[in-house]
Amino acid sequence: MSRTVRLTLAVATGLALMVTASPATAAPAAAAVTGSAAATAAATWDLSDYEQRACIPADTPWFTYFIGFIAGSWSTPLQVDVQGLPAGTVTSLPHPPIAPRDNGDRYLGTVLVTVNLPPLDYGDYPAVMTVTDGSSTQTMPILIRAQESWGC
Secondary structure (H helix, E strand, C coil): CCHHHHHHHHHHHHHHHHHHCCCCCCCCCCCCECCCCCCCCCCCEEECCCCEEEEEECCCCEEEEEEEEEEEEECCCEEEEEECCCCCCEECCCCCCECCEECCCCCEEEEEEEEEECCCCCEEEEEEEEEECCCEEEEEEEEEEEECCCCC
16 A cells, blocks of 8 residues: 555544544543642543554654544643654644533544654654643653554
């Protein structure tokens, strides 16, 4: 399958997941509150902390994406960042702020960050997606594993 076809299928799948997919049994957890001491209220939204993985062939450039699933509502835009990606990775960051809305109690694919990975040596490359509303910050672990072939 050509790289163009793979890229097109990956983007289409990611967009479809953002609209329809959600972790089925996850329940909102208490959010970690960061920032000033005055920030005492828990967030009314929750980023699923389910680790997302991309297991890819080593020594091959690769395109993939990571989706942040969020439940609840927020009244200020959410800011997104990903830290710890391998050197040479090209991303869709900075991500535009996610406008206020209400996802109810369902975890919906709300954040999509695409990544073009350079050829990687065999091994694990941990990263973290961070989402903040300015008062509360939540994280989702990401693991990129370069191995013999594609698939976790």
